[in-house]
Amino acid sequence: MNAMYSSVFDFLLTAAPADSVSADFAADWARHRARSRDFASSLDRAAIAGFDSAGTGPAFLGGYQEALHALVPSLDPAELAAMCATEGAGARPSTMATVVNEAGVVDGTKSFATLGTFADRFLVIARSGTQPDGRAILRAVLVPAGASAAVTPLPALPFAPEIPHATVTFDAAPGELLPGDGYTDFLKPFRTIEDLHVVAAVLGQLVRVARLAQWPAEPVEQLLALFAAVRGVGAEDPGSPGVHIALGGVFDRLTALRTELDPLWTPVDPGVRERWERDAPLLGVAGKVRAARLATAWRTVA
Known part of the structure; x- marks a missing residue:
């Protein structure tokens, strides 16, 4: 205090x-x-x-x-972060197409990332497999901004236009897998x-x-x-x-x-x-x- x-x-x-x-x-x-x-x-x-x-x-x-x-205490306090969950079909686990492999490499596009144009690191929710009942297995991955994450600014909204949003495309982007389930945790x-x-x-x-x-x-x-x-x-x-x-x-x-x-x-x-x-x-x-x-x-x- x-x-x-x-x-x-x-x-x-x-x-x-x-x-x-x-x-x-x-x-x-x-x-x-x-x-x-x-x-x-x-x-x-x-x-x-x-x-x-x-x-x-x-x-x-x-x-x-x-x-x-x-949510992620391990984030560097000096860094700006952006949650990357929403895709063209929404943010439901069943429709998520962005994938991450066991090495933490991410591929896919997130259609609406708040502060995406200024983020130092992206918190990406991605599919890592499928359960026997067909439900998606999701993981959370911290991906640093860089050449493997292409950021495209979106037009300003009619309200709070100061808040920037972007589409982010990950192309074999290396990241850090976080422990736990990407959806529930x-x-x-x-x-x-x-x-x-x-x-x-x-x-x-x-x-x-x-x-x-x-x-x-x-x-x-x-x-x-x-x-x-x-x-x-x-x-x-x-x-x-x-x-x-x-x-x-x-x-x-x-x-x-x-x-x-x-x-x-x-x-x-x-x-x-x-x-x-x-x-x-x-x-x-x-x-x-x-x-x-x-x-x-x-x-x-x-």
């Missing part, structure tokens, strides 16, 4: 916000690491990344990176871990807005209370049905809180307000997947 602050809550309430608005994501990440190095929790660091972001796009990228480093938990870290970052960004615009104390308390809930959920097993149910409640509360905060945006800097309104759809990305996961979790505990 930073000696200047008793908790991350004190940091969010008293620190001067920085600005992560450049397209130099490596420089932004280095500044963020220096700024948050004394906070042990990746969720706390994600909130700080959001607090130091002038828009939802940079906040998302900070949360996304913290989530990947939480990496891809599936990452969906929950990413959700938690991105919400933490968005809440950190909203605390920034609240402080700069001098919002009343009560909405700031609500933002910090919801962040406390995120920290509590994040301390549990991301595969737990109860975690998915609690996370559903977090998203519901975030949706309601955004509506409650609408009247307070009037005095906010117009550029900040316009970016927030433009980027609001980002919070609904993967909503159908979350809804299906939540329904499955309720069936599990029924």
